[in-house]
Each structure stands twice: as structure tokens, then as C-alpha cells.
Amino acid sequence: MSYVAVKGGSAAIRAAHRLVRKRMRGDPDAPEITPRQICEQMHLGVDRVMAEASLYDVDLAARAMLQAQGDMIEAIFLLRAYRATLTRFLDSTPLAMDAMRVQRRISAAFKDLPGGQQLGQTYDYSHRLFGYFDRLETASEVESGKAEVPPEPMTSVMGLLEKEGLMEPAAACEPSAENTQQDITQHPLLFPASRAQRLQSLARGDEGFLLSMAYSTQRGYGQNHPFIAELRMGDVTVEITPPELGFSIGIGTITVTECQMINQFQAKSPEEAAFSRGYGLVFGHSERKAIAMALVDRALRAGELGEESLSPAQDEQFVLSHCDNVEATGFVEHLKLPHYVDFQSEIQTLRHLRKTAAKDGA
Amino acid sequence: MRFDETSANSTNLTSMRAHWISELAHAMFSDLADAVADAVAGVERWPEFTSINSPETGLIMVHGRMGGLGDPFPLGESTVTRCTVQDDQGYMGLAYVLGDSLAHAEIAAKLDALLQHPEWQSSLWDRIIVPLMILRTDREAQTKQENQNSRVQFFTMETMRS
Numbered sequence: 001m002s003y004v005a006v007k008g009g010s011a012a013i014r015a016a017h018r019l020v021r022k023r024m025r026g027d028p029d030a031p032e033i034t035p036r037q038i039c040e041q042m043h044l045g046v047d048r049v050m051a052e053a054s055l056y057d058v059d060l061a062a063r064a065m066l067q068a069q070g071d072m073i074e075a076i077f078l079l080r081a082y083r084a085t086l087t088r089f090l091d092s093t094p095l096a097m098d099a100m101r102v103q104r105r106i107s108a109a110f111k112d113l114p115g116g117q118q119l120g121q122t123y124d125y126s127h128r129l130f131g132y133f134d135r136l137e138t139a140s141e142v143e144s145g146k147a148e149v150p151p152e153p154m155t156s157v158m159g160l161l162e163k164e165g166l167m168e169p170a171a172a173c174e175p176s177a178e179n180t181q182q183d184i185t186q187h188p189l190l191f192p193a194s195r196a197q198r199l200q201s202l203a204r205g206d207e208g209f210l211l212s213m214a215y216s217t218q219r220g221y222g223q224n225h226p227f228i229a230e231l232r233m234g235d236v237t238v239e240i241t242p243p244e245l246g247f248s249i250g251i252g253t254i255t256v257t258e259c260q261m262i263n264q265f266q267a268k269s270p271e272e273a274a275f276s277r278g279y280g281l282v283f284g285h286s287e288r289k290a291i292a293m294a295l296v297d298r299a300l301r302a303g304e305l306g307e308e309s310l311s312p313a314q315d316e317q318f319v320l321s322h323c324d325n326v327e328a329t330g331f332v333e334h335l336k337l338p339h340y341v342d343f344q345s346e347i348q349t350l351r352h353l354r355k356t357a358a359k360d361g362a
Numbered sequence: 363m364r365f366d367e368t369s370a371n372s373t374n375l376t377s378m379r380a381h382w383i384s385e386l387a388h389a390m391f392s393d394l395a396d397a398v399a400d401a402v403a404g405v406e407r408w409p410e411f412t413s414i415n416s417p418e419t420g421l422i423m424v425h426g427r428m429g430g431l432g433d434p435f436p437l438g439e440s441t442v443t444r445c446t447v448q449d450d451q452g453y454m455g456l457a458y459v460l461g462d463s464l465a466h467a468e469i470a471a472k473l474d475a476l477l478q479h480p481e482w483q484s485s486l487w488d489r490i491i492v493p494l495m496i497l498r499t500d501r502e503a504q505t506k507q508e509n510q511n512s513r514v515q516f517f518t519m520e521t522m523r524s
Binding site: 050051054055056057058059060083086087088089090091092093094095097098101102103104111116117118119120121151156158159169170171182183184185195196197199200203204235237238240242244245247248249250251252253254256258260277279281283 | 387428433458516
């Protein structure tokens, strides 16, 4: 309908792409960045590209960031395009989150929790000042006796609440699954979506979009009064069971961030009253996105939990149809393509309208 | 963990094989290359390998669980490289390695075949798998130790809520 095919311009297009090539490198006297440097020093950017491309590959994500000259959505697009050329071999066993090698684990709901809190690498509690981290020595000052206490296992906070009957069971959330085609990369997303499809969409959704949606729920548009039960970042082993072996093997490690959100309790009777869950799980280290995802996940459960859906964040069709930044940029940026015929028809209609109006007025 | 021949019955062999396949997949590529140099020294006659599936990069869908323990959902994909080889005595070696490294998968597949030879199993386990395991656990222990320095005990002020 809208844009049309055009011919010509191939020399100009080549010249334009050469300009990209030149600008991509910048001043040849400046040292060139290597993908390795991106991996090491811009790893949070790499993590974001992997999460939103929905493809975990650190090296490819770093190369994509370089080729896209730091344009994250372009880098994500590159990775998605590459992904489309690869064969899907297998599905992994669901990640064993309780076996995560935890780097960071905090709770905003309980100060004392089994296994304790561990800050890990965080900007929290830091001043936002240039050079703030430069003056710190990387070698740690081990406070005497502190690291000696063998820590107890980091038991899930949600599990403890669940045991006490104060939290809806993890397995209880869900079905409304008339829609059993779960993987949205294999089957188009239909509404109403299952929670699995919602979580998959959110996990690859645009961080900025999810952040705004999550923020809107906090500001009153679909309020759900959240507390972070647990926020964890660490490494988990990916396991598969190849049919040619028939037993499970570990094939590598990925870093993920998980957010378990406690939300307002509700029930038909006081005896049944229990907190409700929101869940966020994201590739790489991305706390902002994991928290936002947990908030939006909870907001999107409005229907299932018998709440009125009045706000954008509770509208699954609105959220899920607009959270993918590759789809969004495709449609928004396609406006750059030639719409000559389309526009000619519009302009003719308007001219005709004006002419007719002038005649009628005369 | 030393290789124990008395326990090498079939169940144990399966779990040993799962273990060495995982260890080979988790190894840093440079460590693996060193391990192969070692293996060459430890094996009198390096067998001829036929490629059954040459190394190929593809995808796996990584699944999470809703709420950490609930039903699974697709989290996102990861690149994975697989390779299958057969040696001249019929042992099939297989590798699946996370990421995009054809060389890693090929070496891992060959080592998997070699490790199935009863006469080489225990020496290769000790010479290759054990050192790789030590390197990996050391890496993990270092990360763990560094992060444990940031363990925290928060105290709430009673006066704040009064």
C-alpha cells in the first residue's frame, strides 16, 4: 500500500555506504577499538544487545555494537538478522536458578534472609561523579574474619513465603492457555497470550519501553504496590539433552539477572489472602530491565487475577505489540522509504477537495 | 576426582561421559588447546577421525521458569556449536559448545571419542579433564571470593519507624 519500489540510485547508495565505512572508523589516527575491548569494558551494553536481540553471544553482540557505531537498536537488528540464518538445534532444560553462581543478591523486603545479602558489582550507594571509581584500588580490603564465615545457601525468599502460605505458589500463576503455541519465534503471537509468551516477549522487549511501562504502574496507572523479594545476578549452566546421547550435558555458562517481585495481596477471603508474584529474567546483567519486567509481568496478570484492566501496562495487546524495538523501528523508520505514489494520491485528493470547496463557495 | 576403574560400570560411565563432555564444553579455548597438546603426548597412536557432522553453529532456545520454579518459558536463544566425529575404531565423539567456535567443538568431539577408549580413559581423564576441572573451579572460586567481600549486613534504625 504505502511505499513503492524505485529504480536507480545504485551509485549514490554505494557512495553512501562508503561514507558509513569511513565514519565508522573515524579519524584513522585514533586507535581502533577491538570487539574484545567492547566485551571487556562495555559489557553492560553487550548484555543489553544480547537481551533485546534475544540471542546470547557475547562476541557477536560486541561486533554488532562496533558495526552499528554504538547504535544499540541497529546492533540488536544485526544480531536478529544473523540469528535468522541459523538452524535451531535443540531446546535447553529450564535453567536451574537455585544453582546459580550468585555474584549479586539483594532483597528490599527482608534485611535478614537465608544466605544473606551480597552487593556484588553495583552503582547503588555510589556518587555519580566522574572518576569516582578511579580512586578505588581493585585489590580488595578483606575485613578480618569477614570472609571466613562459610555462607549458608541462598534459599529463595519467595519459597519461604510460599511455605508460610503467604505467597501464591509459583506453579499456580498461569494457565489461561488456550494458546498452547508457546515459542513466539516459532509461532506468531496471538491474543490472549499465555504467560510464557508474555514473559518471552518481555525478556526481549526494549528496556526503555519496559522501564516506562513499569514506571507508569508505580505512578498509579495499574498500581500493584511492589517489593523486591530478591534480585540476583550470576552465572547459570545451560544444559541440554541431545537425542544422540539421551542424557543431560552442560554446554556452557550464561550470566542472567533475575527479579522476584512481591506484589499486593488479594483474595476472595482473608484465609486465602496471599501476595502475588511478578517475575523478571533477563540475559546478562540488567537489573533495571529485570525489575521493570517483573513489574510489567505482574501488571499483565490483571485479567488472570480478576483485576480491572484500565491502564496501558495492564493491556497485553498494547504492551506485547509495542515492546519489540526491532519491529517498532522497522515500522517507524520505514517512513524514510519512498512513498511517492501514496503521497501523490493524498495530495491530489486534497487539491481536488480545495478546488471543489472553492467552486462551491463561489 | 581421580578416575576410578572399579566404578567404571555403564551407569557410572554415562555420568563420567556427561561430566567430561561438560568439562570440555566449559573449558576456555586456550586451555583446551593446551590440553590437546598434552593428549597427543599421552596417546601412542592418535587415531584417524572421520567427520560425521562437521562443526556447525546453530541455536538452542534457553528456557527459564516462571517465578524461578514454575512452568518453563522460552527466555531467548544462544548460539551453540556442535560437531560429531568417529575414530578409526568406531568410537563416536560428540560436542555441543555454547557460543560460536568451530575449532572448540571439533577438538571437544575428538577428545570425547578418545576418552571412550577403555585403554586411554583413565590417563586422559587425569591428564585433561582433571586439570580443566581445576582451572574452571579456580575461576569460579575466584569470582565467588571477590563477590563475597561485598556481603552485607543491613541494620534498621529503630527510631526511624517510631
